[in-house]
Amino acid sequence: PLSNGEFRNQKVTVSLLEEHQLALFTIEDQSEQRKMIRDYREMAASLQSELDQKTRLTSAIDQAAEAIIIATIDGKIDYVNRAFFTQTGWQDSDLSDATLAQLFTQAEDGFETHLNQVFSEGKTWQGRQKISTSDGTLFTASVSIAPIHDERGTTTHVVIIQEDISQQVALDDRLRRSQKQEALVTLVGGIAHDFN
Secondary structure (H helix, E strand, O other): OOOOOOOOOEEEEEEEEHHHOEEEEEEEEOHHHHHHHHHHHHHHHHHHHHHHHHHHHHHHHHHOOOEEEEEEOOOEEEEEOHHHHHHHOOOHHHHOOOEHHHHOOOOOOOHHHHHHHHHHHOOOEEEEEEEEOOOOOEEEEEEEEEEEEOOOOOEEEEEEEEEEOHHHHHHHHHHHHHHHHHHHHHHHHHHHHHHO
């Protein structure tokens, strides 16, 4: 121990010099090396924990049922999860130069304005859009778009979450037609009753 009560890690080597009848002691202070090793281990554990967390997050995003798309501010598609490929039929090779304009080819009027507001004003947007598949067919999707900011608060990317709601839209249409037919039958029945 030192005079202040602090302990230091030291390596002591004893060498016997028999012909001189001496013992040679060498003392090497290893406190700094031990501290560096301890700091390195703590840093490695922290980095591993961060990597594990990012791996779990990436896995969760990739397993989501909704398509998740990340695009740059110039509209270039930067990342998509597996659900995107399932929904659209696109292949990974199709995305090398893909843009949001290609994905939203049948965008409704005003959609581009909403997209620009997400980029320029940092606003989020939700609504329904027609999405083009790889073979050109369209499906209706519920779409949410939100900005991604850097540390200065500047919008650098957008995240888009889209859910295929084609079946729900078809069911809603059938229900409305059925309700119209019921109303028409009731009206015709009432008119027939009045004539009788």
